[in-house]
Amino acid sequence: MSTPEGLARAHGIFNIVGGAWPLAHRRSFEGFFGPKEEEWLQQTTGALLVAAGCGQVLAAGEPGGPAHARRAGLGTAATLLAIDLMYVPRGRIRWTYLLDGVLEAAWIVAWLRMGRRIRLDEAVERRAMEAPAGVEEAESPGKVTAEHVERLLDTHEPGAALVAVGGRIEVVPSAESSGGLVVAEREEVLRILPAGDRSPAALQRMARTLDTAFSELGG
Structure with missing residues (x-):
């Protein structure tokens, strides 16, 4: 998780496992997070998480992929964290969702810290594509020398x-x-x-x- 690619794969796997859990073994999922009245909603949410996680894992090794994985990761983590913080205090969902909230907050922090490195990698890729092969760029003033x-x-x-x-x-x-x-x-x-x-x-x-x-x- 020290590189954008590694973080994309790790968060993708986390989302895949989290989404697949209620699909693969509903009884253990509800035993931990509480019973659900709307089974179809639970299955839909799980399938969407699996899809988002697969997208992150597949994007990790592609050009520009970590930036896509970051956007998807921040979106899913922020959404789940908001739900946890809104509905646990109201008693609509079990307190164990706060444990998920801690993990979602950790993913958000990790992606925010990784943002600068992703932008730096993208700048390197753009420079490599824009510069003609074998030709040195002319000297130009800049803040970084x-x-x-x-x-x-x-x-x-x-x-x-x-x-x-x-x-x-x-x-x-x-x-x-x-x-x-x-x-x-x-x-x-x-x-x-x-x-x-x-x-x-x-x-x-x-x-x-x-x-x-x-x-x-x-x-």
Whole structure:
């Protein structure tokens, strides 16, 4: 679950299992969550969850798939969490649905945290498609520079990151305590850069990609 693809598969499997449970063994499902008067509604909800989960799993390995899985994941998790929080206090559904609510909230948090990495991956893919093969892009000014990328890679703190603080890009030892808008973490840059490539051209391409991602984040 540390990558967009892994999170898409994990959440997809969770939705498949959760949706299939009342379809495969209604007695145990109702034993935990309480009896249901409308069997058709229970089956419909379960089948829709299975369909959403299959879509997430299948999308995980496709170009642009993690972004689709994220939208589906946030949609299903937010809907189920809202139902849990609305109807447990009213006594319409059993308190055990609050356990499901905790899990749905955890999926929402995980997808929100993964959003920046997905946008960064999409920016890399767009750059690769737009740039003609064998032709270097012309130098263009931007908030993120090759020097920023180089300083980030030279920092060996495990949580080091590029952040925007007061309109400036800075390298900080920890993204969590920076107080700024995180542009990219060192781990993410290392994952995207070709293995061992620290050439000026590679650093410049990475800087332009990060600058694009930063602009899309509202920088």
